[in-house]
Amino acid sequence: MRAVFAADIDRADPLRGLDIGERPDPKAPHGFTVIEVRATSLNHHDLWSLRGIGLSRDALPMILGCDAAGVDEEGNEVVVHSVIGSESWLGDETLDPRRSLLSERYPGTFAERVAVPRRNLIPKPPELSFEEAACLPTAWLTAYRMLFTRAGLAPGATVLVQGAGGGLATALIGLASAAGIRVWVTSRSEEKRAEAVELGADEAFQLGARLPERVDAVMESVGEATWAHSVRAVKPGGTIVVSGATSGDAPPAELRRIFFLQLSVVGSTMGTRTELERLIQLCVRRGVRPPIQMTLPLAEARKGFEAMLSGEVHGKIVFAP
Numbered sequence: 001m002r003a004v005f006a007a008d009i010d011r012a013d014p015l016r017g018l019d020i021g022e023r024p025d026p027k028a029p030h031g032f033t034v035i036e037v038r039a040t041s042l043n044h045h046d047l048w049s050l051r052g053i054g055l056s057r058d059a060l061p062m063i064l065g066c067d068a069a070g071v072d073e074e075g076n077e078v079v080v081h082s083v084i085g086s087e088s089w090l091g092d093e094t095l096d097p098r099r100s101l102l103s104e105r106y107p108g109t110f111a112e113r114v115a116v117p118r119r120n121l122i123p124k125p126p127e128l129s130f131e132e133a134a135c136l137p138t139a140w141l142t143a144y145r146m147l148f149t150r151a152g153l154a155p156g157a158t159v160l161v162q163g164a165g166g167g168l169a170t171a172l173i174g175l176a177s178a179a180g181i182r183v184w185v186t187s188r189s190e191e192k193r194a195e196a197v198e199l200g201a202d203e204a205f206q207l208g209a210r211l212p213e214r215v216d217a218v219m220e221s222v223g224e225a226t227w228a229h230s231v232r233a234v235k236p237g238g239t240i241v242v243s244g245a246t247s248g249d250a251p252p253a254e255l256r257r258i259f260f261l262q263l264s265v266v267g268s269t270m271g272t273r274t275e276l277e278r279l280i281q282l283c284v285r286r287g288v289r290p291p292i293q294m295t296l297p298l299a300e301a302r303k304g305f306e307a308m309l310s311g312e313v314h315g316k317i318v319f320a321p
């Protein structure tokens, strides 16, 4: 079958190891089933894998991709929850020390078919297209957990989203505004600031700009380039939820501010199957949909990777096998 895979790892030039070609059909281990992939979407995780972060050389070649919507062996339309826990784990899957995402230990979703645990399948509602559903399991699920589970934000609160154009940032904007939260965003690009306001942000600012007032919580995934601003933007007693460090992970810690203002710095990773089910229901009931920048056949996946590497992402990039 056709697939997009990491054939090599290169921290400085990640696209050097990207390959598109034939891979053997997936075999379903005990408890797994094979899904025919109708749509899948690109995440920064796929670039990290090509840089060797979360993927080791001895796992190569590895089919990339965490997200999938498709059709199961019985003909049901499904969305795949990408967090693969150990069989014996009970409770929050994101806390299982042996969990992995598709494309880390098991082959990923950038292929015509993928093997996934049966318990990771969620029915796809007819209201969502395969392309829309394929955007939800990583970026949108992470945004849902950051806002509602980890920050516990309520309607009427104010949140600052660092970064505006990416898959996670656009998800944070869409979900927070649908939940009645005032959304402020920052972006490097004037065009993306304008797009963020169209997507539902209340105001968009340049990176590091002074805000009209301090916010209840900051959603941080940019890391080094925005950390100092995040620490200054949040109210005393407020929360910074961290789910990524795209621009680097060694900013000054700002420890004095953190203890003196009694800030909570909270990590967040992916989400549970239940959170994914609730996210899907929220999208169906409130009409929230992921903005899709482009849909490409697998054969042209490199174009999508190039756009992400150069920072030219406006929402989600979808591949349709």
Ligand SMILES: NC(=O)c1ccc[n+]([C@@H]2O[C@H](COP(=O)([O-])OP(=O)(O)OC[C@H]3O[C@@H](n4cnc5c(N)ncnc54)[C@H](OP(=O)(O)O)[C@@H]3O)[C@@H](O)[C@H]2O)c1
Binding pocket: 042, 043, 044, 045, 048, 138, 139, 142, 162, 163, 164, 165, 166, 167, 168, 169, 186, 187, 188, 189, 192, 221, 222, 225, 243, 244, 245, 246, 247, 268, 269, 270, 308, 311, 313
């Ligand atoms: N923990 C988890 O489970 C989880 C899940 C999903 C994502 N993540 C992490 O979250 C981050 C974003 O993921 P994504 O898939 O949304 O990636 P993406 O689509 O490539 O988006 C990158 C984002 O970073 C922003 N950014 C701002 N300043 C930047 C700078 N100096 N350098 C680079 N980017 C900058 C961009 O905003 P502008 O272009 O508007 O400035 C954009 O919103 C990644 O680090 C990813 O690994 C983590």
